[in-house]
Amino acid sequence: MSSSSSTYSLSPSITPEVLNTPGTQRSVLFDDDVVADPLNIDGSTSTFIMVVGGLGYIGSHTVLELLKEGYNVLVIDDLSNSYETVLNRVRGLAIDFCTAHGRRMPALHFRQLDYRSAHMKTVLASYSSYSIISKPAPAPARFPYSTLQRTDSGIDMDMDDAQEPAVERLSRISGVIHFAAYKSVEESIRMPLRYYSNNVCGLVDFLGLLEEFGIKNFVFSSSATVYGEGANCGLPLREELCVHHPESFLDSDGAERRVLPGVLGLTSPYGRSKFMCESILADLALSDPTWSITALRYFNPVGCHESGILGEDPRQKPSNLIPVIATVLTGTKPVLDIFGTDWNTPDGTAVRDFIHVVDLARGHIAALAASTAGRTLAPFRTYNLGTGRGHTVREVLQSLEDASQRKIPVREVGRRAGDVGFCVAEVRRAETELQWKAERSLNDCSGDVWNFTKARCVES
Ligand code: NAD
Ligand code: WQD
Numbered sequence: 001m002s003s004s005s006s007t008y009s010l011s012p013s014i015t016p017e018v019l020n021t022p023g024t025q026r027s028v029l030f031d032d033d034v035v036a037d038p039l040n041i042d043g044s045t046s047t048f049i050m051v052v053g054g055l056g057y058i059g060s061h062t063v064l065e066l067l068k069e070g071y072n073v074l075v076i077d078d079l080s081n082s083y084e085t086v087l088n089r090v091r092g093l094a095i096d097f098c099t100a101h102g103r104r105m106p107a108l109h110f111r112q113l114d115y116r117s118a119h120m121k122t123v124l125a126s127y128s129s130y131s132i133i134s135k136p137a138p139a140p141a142r143f144p145y146s147t148l149q150r151t152d153s154g155i156d157m158d159m160d161d162a163q164e165p166a167v168e169r170l171s172r173i174s175g176v177i178h179f180a181a182y183k184s185v186e187e188s189i190r191m192p193l194r195y196y197s198n199n200v201c202g203l204v205d206f207l208g209l210l211e212e213f214g215i216k217n218f219v220f221s222s223s224a225t226v227y228g229e230g231a232n233c234g235l236p237l238r239e240e241l242c243v244h245h246p247e248s249f250l251d252s253d254g255a256e257r258r259v260l261p262g263v264l265g266l267t268s269p270y271g272r273s274k275f276m277c278e279s280i281l282a283d284l285a286l287s288d289p290t291w292s293i294t295a296l297r298y299f300n301p302v303g304c305h306e307s308g309i310l311g312e313d314p315r316q317k318p319s320n321l322i323p324v325i326a327t328v329l330t331g332t333k334p335v336l337d338i339f340g341t342d343w344n345t346p347d348g349t350a351v352r353d354f355i356h357v358v359d360l361a362r363g364h365i366a367a368l369a370a371s372t373a374g375r376t377l378a379p380f381r382t383y384n385l386g387t388g389r390g391h392t393v394r395e396v397l398q399s400l401e402d403a404s405q406r407k408i409p410v411r412e413v414g415r416r417a418g419d420v421g422f423c424v425a426e427v428r429r430a431e432t433e434l435q436w437k438a439e440r441s442l443n444d445c446s447g448d449v450w451n452f453t454k455a456r457c458v459e460s
Helices: 057-068 085-100 119-126 159-163 185-190 192-212 224-233 269-287 321-329 357-373 393-404 428-434 442-459
Strands: 004-009 026-029 048-052 072-077 108-112 128-133 148-150 156-158 166-171 173-178 217-223 247-250 256-259 292-298 300-302 336-339 354-356 380-385 410-413
Touching: 048 057, 057 072, 057 085, 057 357, 072 119, 085 108, 119 128, 119 192, 173 192, 173 357, 185 192, 185 269, 192 269, 217 224, 217 269, 217 357, 224 269, 224 292, 269 292, 269 380, 292 357, 300 321, 300 357, 321 336, 321 393, 321 442, 336 393, 354 357, 354 442, 357 380, 357 428, 380 428, 393 442
Parallel strands: 048 072, 048 173, 072 108, 173 217, 217 292, 292 380, 300 354, 336 410
Antiparallel strands: 004 166, 026 108, 128 166, 148 156, 247 256
């Protein structure tokens, strides 16, 4: 994967930001073979994938898969919904894998930082190389009392500036995977501004910063939530059901259909924030097709690493189905509330497309690879990451009872506000263009969650 470059002029008054080095809140460099040299002129060309929100549930599993694939990784996380211990777990698992396969452990760097903070600029500068491009000597001055001269192109230009060497900035960050966001639907209804600030405004400023550093390979964590009410159509959801610019496509019956931007029935600020972010990314790519932006629409990520060492460990109280079931299994919560038993589904409980988090993590590597190989068909492209198969809430429950060999007490209550009855991915686009497919089953997810839950009980 190539690194990204941008050129600017090094004038005495404008030194690269790296020369001022205000400290980040916290910085951990886990190796010294690839040093983040503050002014790395013509130095190391090792590239990194920057993973923002990389210590969270999906981010941590993705960082591990990146390391296993040999990518150097720079993690940015403010630990607002994760713990630093996750970094040690990821590192340990990656070292075990590399040792077992006779591979060299890639670099794993960490900055504890809000991705909206001004320090991000310093971090990006420290992952840039600078090379001086020599320019031909300027013609002798014709106007001794002025440095302003008319150039061949007819533009007045300060020849003092023209004599300065140009500095090419080459970013060693070859791609960004952006997980950082707040994700509680319920909290987003109570605190919409907190969500729009982190998820939307943060993204806008961050994209501007990346552009400044010539980093234009971007993978975004989106969600099936962008389909809104469309999910209730009862069919697997195809990407064209939510677009940001008009699109034409061939329907399953072979008829050409034209879709217009927009979506009906987004029920929370969280859901809207994901839709807004996608729209912003689509507009950016339309204005500048040198960007390669992949928005991955996750369905229901569940499960954890098979070792039971890495899993879902948020600071926030869990509200998703499987993490809640885990709290019932550990006895922290007495009973599982089943929200709705009157949906139009085989057993009356809602159907979801549960995807193992390791499969999901590997989807990000596939997205990076597809972008590098030019297989993503447009500068902005959306992909569903799901299995294409639905399971009811009761099936999930049964699967976890089988894995744990325990009975899980339940109470049937009414539907949860904003829920849809059916949400399953159409997965052909990801299979064809990303050459990626989910491999693990619901029972694999349950077995791994039970491993992790048992291990956490022993630890505490
Ligand atoms: P998570 O909360 O476990 O991980 C997010 C990480 O980002 C956390 O470690 C948190 O500390 C960090 N973070 C948040 N704001 C930050 C900021 N301003 N600066 C730096 N770090 C920040 O969530 P997750 O489940 O891993 O989800 C990751 C992404 O995937 C999110 O964007 C989420 O909206 C999206 N998503 C998640 C699901 C799901 O069910 N888990 C489904 C669809 C989409
Ligand atoms: C699944 C099913 C619940 C808890 C949410 C977000 C979505 C995405 C993934 C981020 C539903 C039922 C749940 C419980 C229950 N996140 N349930 N008892 O609602 O499909 O999606 O997470 O992008 O945006 O909305 O996932 O796991 O919360 O619920 O009966 O205690 O389980 O009603 O039918 P959901 P979920």
